[in-house]
Amino acid sequence: MNSDRERLAGLAAALGAFCIWGLAPLYFKLLGHVRADEIIAHRVIWSMIFLGVVLVARERGRLVSKVRVDTRVLAALLLSAVLIAVNWLVFVYAINTNRVLSTSLGYFINPLVNVLLGMVIFRERLGRLQTIAVVLAFAGTAWMTIRVGQLPWIALALAFSFALYGVVRKKTDVGPLVGLFWETLLMTPLAVLWLLWLDRGDELVFDFGSAGEASLLAGTGLVTLVPLVLFAMGVRRLNLSTIGLMQYLAPSMTFVLAVFLFGEPFTPDHAVTFACIWTALALFTIAGWRDYRHARLPTRGAT
Template identity: 65%
Template sequence: MAPAAETSVAPNVRSPSTLPLLAGLGAYGLWGVVPLYFKLVGEAGADEIIAHRVLWSVVFLALVLAVRYRGRIRSSVRISGRVAAALAVSGALVAANWLIFVYAVNTDRVLQTSLGYFINPLVSVVLGTVVLRERMRPVQGIAVALAAIGTIYLAVRVGRPPWLALGLAASFGLYGLVRKVTDVGPMVGLFWETLMMTPVVALWLLFLADPAALAFGAGSPAFDLLMAGTGLVTVVPLVLFATAARGLPLITVGLMQYIAPSISFCLAVFLFREPFTPDHAVAFALIWTALALYTASAARHARLQRRLARRTTAPAEARP
């Protein structure tokens, strides 16, 4: 039975419409289960894990770009001084985001990572409105207000703001803002971001960190391979995401972004047994309602844009 199943599935996998969809599901699925991976290297501190994530990401990204661009690698990754300055800022933001994420996972607060990435799209809406002067539609305003109410409610009931979730949402929202106004592709951009971070993390590993506290090289070869694998954990989903983004409508990619925090939410509650109180339920319900409104508004806007595009591109004789 197995060979028959493989024969029937293979043509669909190779079809242009299915491959980007599978790539998108793979990217967000991997991002959702990545807490499991960082639990495996939890004996290293968050700072050491991020240092190795940066170093090995540079290696794997360089290999991917070399294969992708082959003989024109130098011209393909060349950037201007202005873009380099912007990527230095975005690199610092993504490093902060990674550090907060790994720290949250390794201190048993995966639920906060889920909350942070659920809030993130709404933070991006606010940043787009305030910084880029984009117009916030009324439904989006209601969604942002609901998410704010849910976050404030949780902060009041728990007794302190969910700093890790807010840090993740803010750092990644600002990262997205910088990358939006920077003319560079996702993989080339991340390559330069991590490359510019490399001297900093290398300096930290060689001279500033306590050698006795470093886990890499002090344990088994299997653990060292897992630490090197943090680069693959970064690069593989990014390659899959780039494939999905090229082949799928933007609204589909936007809906997929909720897969990762949903998986992390399930891991936190059902596998890691992190506390999930009625107060968490109220806050998440408000935020999920906000996301439903936001997504519905985005889908409606995308449909209107498509209709307008069809009308403007239709032949003159076909127009009423």
């Protein structure tokens, strides 16, 4: 009974995380009049503040020892901070310039980029279905490039920045909350300086006198923190195959928002590209499910 409750709690937490990520464009659309660089500066600062509060409340007397990292880990977190900052900036820029569909494409491509990087960086061998999936993803991207006349750079920037971020964090021995705290802490001085620069040029939108606007900008920290905490809760309670399938929920929701709510054009060229990506993801998922089932089979002759 307890295991069923744990799994149900994990499903609810993971579902909450992916729904928040999928509906995030609705939140950032409310800040469409604010420059993307100012939004990201606020996101960095408020994420660091909220994370600090969470860590203080959770760790209390163990806080210093909990967040202490050595210089090698700190250097890796500096790199991951740059990668996640690029990801956030491109994401918000895409929303502010009415290219939400590109963000959906980027996060659909992301798992396939993970497979590609696993092959290149970790020398992982691809099965037949995974190889076909990568080729299909490349074909879909090439089709859009040829037909539109330019690379779908927003989608590719989101996919590769987040995939590389995952690689760096995979090789860095630090927990998700502590890691994000250090990433935002390392970025905070630059974020503060950037806001001061905008204020000096009279380009800063943030104003404590405007409670609604100030709350929305401060809330970007919660939009960052809450799904991360929920995701961590889900990962602890669910197997990775379930998480792997649920990860497609967020870009699916973003796709629906882009096409049916924001009215972004979905052309035949988009249809070809998305069809290639979706087929590739289906093959990738089938291959992953086969590997998972094979790994669970008892070894022949085991006692």
